[in-house]
Amino acid sequence: MFRDIESSNTLVVNEKSKYLESRGKVVYKFGFGESPFHTPSWVVDKLRLNANANSYSSVQGDISLRESVASFHKEFFGTDHHADDIIIGPGSKILMYNLLSVLKACDVLLPVPGWNSYARQANFLEHNVIQIKSSYEDRWRINFDNISLALTKKIHENTVMFLNFPGNPDGLNYSDEELISIAALARKSDITVVSDEIYGLLSFDKKYRTFYEFYPEKTITLTGLSKWCGSGGWRIGACFLPTNSRYKEQLKKNLLAIASQTYACASTPIQIASAEAYKCTARARTFIDKQTVILKEISNFCYTTLVEAGVKLHLPEGAFYLFPDFTNFTERFLKANIFTSTDLCVRILEETNVMLIPGIDFGLPGSYYAARLAYVDFKYEADNSSEFDMNLHAPKIIKGIKDLADWLTKLHG
Numbered sequence: 001m002f003r004d005i006e007s008s009n010t011l012v013v014n015e016k017s018k019y020l021e022s023r024g025k026v027v028y029k030f031g032f033g034e035s036p037f038h039t040p041s042w043v044v045d046k047l048r049l050n051a052n053a054n055s056y057s058s059v060q061g062d063i064s065l066r067e068s069v070a071s072f073h074k075e076f077f078g079t080d081h082h083a084d085d086i087i088i089g090p091g092s093k094i095l096m097y098n099l100l101s102v103l104k105a106c107d108v109l110l111p112v113p114g115w116n117s118y119a120r121q122a123n124f125l126e127h128n129v130i131q132i133k134s135s136y137e138d139r140w141r142i143n144f145d146n147i148s149l150a151l152t153k154k155i156h157e158n159t160v161m162f163l164n165f166p167g168n169p170d171g172l173n174y175s176d177e178e179l180i181s182i183a184a185l186a187r188k189s190d191i192t193v194v195s196d197e198i199y200g201l202l203s204f205d206k207k208y209r210t211f212y213e214f215y216p217e218k219t220i221t222l223t224g225l226s227k228w229c230g231s232g233g234w235r236i237g238a239c240f241l242p243t244n245s246r247y248k249e250q251l252k253k254n255l256l257a258i259a260s261q262t263y264a265c266a267s268t269p270i271q272i273a274s275a276e277a278y279k280c281t282a283r284a285r286t287f288i289d290k291q292t293v294i295l296k297e298i299s300n301f302c303y304t305t306l307v308e309a310g311v312k313l314h315l316p317e318g319a320f321y322l323f324p325d326f327t328n329f330t331e332r333f334l335k336a337n338i339f340t341s342t343d344l345c346v347r348i349l350e351e352t353n354v355m356l357i358p359g360i361d362f363g364l365p366g367s368y369y370a371a372r373l374a375y376v377d378f379k380y381e382a383d384n385s386s387e388f389d390m391n392l393h394a395p396k397i398i399k400g401i402k403d404l405a406d407w408l409t410k411l412h413g
């Protein structure tokens with residue numbers, strides 16, 4: 001009677017770590033990727049004042065929120081989207097799902113390693129998933145060569161390609177040259193690009209350029225409040241439509257139709273508070289800057305400690321993820337009966353209480369020794385004036401990473 005739907009492993013891992021904690025274990029929760037920062041107080045205050053806003057909002061999203069989102073993105077990224085070109089929904093994940101569901105069966109090209117929900121959603125909606133396989137040597141980036149190879153496996157007329165930077169699971173960005181080259185190929189091959197920029201504002205160098213800038217006609221941008229505003233549980237996502245006018249109108253009509261038949265609208269009080277988050281750009285900028293400084297400091301510590309222990313890693317450039325490649329340890333792992341990335345994460349959890357997500361969950365072969373590490377096991381109010389001190393505010397990061405490095409060093413002999 002029921003279809004076989006795989007649940008998100010990252011959520012399952014979070015549940016598992018909660019269970020271990022309930023049994024008295026100190027678990028270093030580097031599995032679930034959620035912002036470690038509190039929602040800023042001025043945004044929370046706005047929500048408090050509007051809890052009684054109990055009417056449905058428009059399906060497309062409250063106009064004042066869409067206007068704030070449009071001018072915010074114009075200021076941060078120089079984009080020219082009008083409020084009419086933006087659709088607000090309860091999180092970018094459901095917007096992504098609805099987007100995939102309004103498309104006729106097509107080829108969906110996905111970066112590997114990449115966030116597991118892309119493949120799960122596309123498979124569920126019976127699209128043809130084609131992996132774009134990258135490697136450690138490629139900095140886990142998609143490029144002209146690996147996209148071209150993926151295109152040889154097409155079976156449908158229409159093609160959608162996902163792009164995600166700073167990336168989950170690797171925390172890496174693309175250079176302008178790389179984006180230009182991807183855009184040229186997308187244009188030549190008439191590909192619709194879904195650019196998942198949910199971590200864009202958490203880019204450490206503040207030079208983030210949205211993919212829309214390079215390929216406005218057929219780039220659908222997904223973003224939202226979850227990661228930059230410490231509010232994943234608030235569920236606010238935004239979809240920016242492309243400029244190709246015929247395509248845009250059809251897409252918008254379909255997205256609004258499916259929204260009206262499913263979630264109806266995002267929560268009204270949350271939309272009012274979110275408009276506040278997007279409104280005062282100076283305050284938002286200070287808040288974002290503080291977060292990126294903290295995340296960069298932590299990522300540097302994790303990077304240095306793990307590289308010293310012999311792990312292959314690229315210096316992260318944004319978000320809150322690292323994607324350690326443990327293939328230098330292959331011989332040792334085989335001797336220790338660790339054959340897959342899942343075996344590896346189970347052993348690491350059992351022997352160090354450090355929770356990671358195995359590389360197989362990001363589309364890599366099970367036998368490839370890699371895992372995602374989300375360095376978010378701390379909570380901090382980034383809108384206060386106190387100085388962030390890793391020892392004081394994020395001691396579990398220091399202990400967990402050192403324990404992981406020690407475990408690897410001992411295993412290395």
Ligand SMILES: Cc1ncc(COP(=O)(O)O)c(C=O)c1O
Nearest residue numbers: 091092093115168198224226237
């Ligand atoms: C790459 C990526 N895209 C999208 C999302 C979904 O974000 P939202 O909270 O807007 O649904 C996540 C959340 O973990 C993510 O990692």
